[in-house]
Amino acid sequence: xxxxxxxxxxxxxxxxxxxxxxxxxxxxxxxxxxxxxxxxxxxxxxxxxxxxxxxxxxxxxxxxxxxxxxxxxxxxxxxxxxxxxxxxxxxxxxxxxxxxxxxxxxxxxxxxxxxxxxxxxxxxxxxxxxxxxxxxxxxxxxxxxxxxxxxxxxxxxxxxxxxxxxxxxxxxxxxxxxxxxxxxxxxxxxxxxxxxxxxxxxxxxxxxxxxxxxxxxxxxxxxxxxxxxxxxxxxxxxxxxxxxxxxxxxxxxxxxxxxxxxxxxxxxxxx
Numbered sequence: 001x002x003x004x005x006x007x008x009x010x011x012x013x014x015x016x017x018x019x020x021x022x023x024x025x026x027x028x029x030x031x032x033x034x035x036x037x038x039x040x041x042x043x044x045x046x047x048x049x050x051x052x053x054x055x056x057x058x059x060x061x062x063x064x065x066x067x068x069x070x071x072x073x074x075x076x077x078x079x080x081x082x083x084x085x086x087x088x089x090x091x092x093x094x095x096x097x098x099x100x101x102x103x104x105x106x107x108x109x110x111x112x113x114x115x116x117x118x119x120x121x122x123x124x125x126x127x128x129x130x131x132x133x134x135x136x137x138x139x140x141x142x143x144x145x146x147x148x149x150x151x152x153x154x155x156x157x158x159x160x161x162x163x164x165x166x167x168x169x170x171x172x173x174x175x176x177x178x179x180x181x182x183x184x185x186x187x188x189x190x191x192x193x194x195x196x197x198x199x200x201x202x203x204x205x206x207x208x209x210x211x212x213x214x215x216x217x218x219x220x221x222x223x224x225x226x227x228x229x230x231x232x233x234x235x236x237x238x239x240x241x242x243x244x245x246x247x248x249x250x251x252x253x254x255x256x257x258x259x260x261x262x263x264x265x266x267x268x269x270x271x
Contacts, residue, residue, distance in 0.1 A: 002042060008035040008055070026066045033063035033071045034154055037078055044082045045197075047236030052082060070111045070152060073103035077118045084125040085237075093122040110151035110158040113143035117166045124173045132170050139163055161187065165202060172205045177213035184209060197238065200229035204241035208248050216252035220261045223249060227265045243268055 015028045036059025043052035056079040063071040076099035084092030100115040107115075120135035140163055151158070165187055171180035184206040191199055204226045210219035223245045230242040246269055252258040 002039075004035060004039045004042060008032065008039050008058075011035055012058075026068075029062045029066035030068050030071060033059040033066065033068065033075060035059075036062065037071075037075050037154065040075070040078055040082075044078075045235050045237050049082060049086055053079060056082075069102055069104040070107045071154075073099040073107065073111065073115055074154060076102060077115055080122060081118055084122045089122070089125040093119075093126055096122040106149065108149040108151040108155065109142050109145045110155040112145075113139045113163060114155060114158050116142055117163060120166060120170055124170045129174050132174070136163075136167055136170060139166070161190075168202075168209075169205050172209045172212070175212050177209040180209035181206065181213055196229060197233060197235055200226050200233070200235075200238050201241060203229075204238075204245050207245045211248050211252065216249065216255045217257045219245075219249060219252070220255070220257040224261055224265075227261075227268065230268075239268075 011028060011032045015025065015032060020028065036055050040052045040056040040059065043049075043055060056075050059075040060072055060079075063075060076095055080092045080095035080099060082092075083089070083095060096115070096118045100112075100119060103111060103115055116135050116139035120132045120139060123129075123132035123135060140160075143158070143160060143163060164183055168180045168183035168187065171177075171183065184202055188199065188202055188206065191202065193199060203222045207219045207222035207226060210216075210222060223242075226238070226245055227242045230238045242265075246262065246265065249258050249261065253262055
């Protein structure tokens, strides 16, 4: 059990077994929700999707009891994102929309940007290009809305640069490489290399976009980096992306760089 799961269990036990004021109880419930979001994300990234869903739903219930709409929306949106990536695309779209409604009209700008981004991805995964593009625009508009509502600490990472990453992922998924490749190249050129997991994921989308742009040599170069990263990190998500990239490159197997890559790592396609 990772530390965050232990912390979550301690917080839940403290809430159930202690006597506290309404304000303290609400704070404990919000803490449970925030810990559940982190624990769910860890479980989901490890491929433990049933456990992740269970933890996310615990967090949703706690945040709802705390009357913390943005936190409910963050948890529901995280679960929706998992659905979108694990074969439950329509459920992911429905839940991502519900998450935005749950956040409320007064949710901080950063959180609204995040929720619109997840809606964009959910539309993309069901093949709805125009609604996806519209949601991307709404995400950028929300972030540009300089409201006076302070964003919660869990939204610290939401930024224009991170929205651009989602833009590029959507363009890649919709097979629009002329828009995806420059964005991903720009993001990777200035992204903190110590964030190895994120860098590997972004390279995986760049490899696919390059393949769509009929640049198999460059795609193979990026793909090799993704595959190497997948062997170095215990992330089911990165391993899955490595397989996606290798499958995408199979049509270019006669290109020497791609052929070498598939010779060296083709066994991943059979795993």
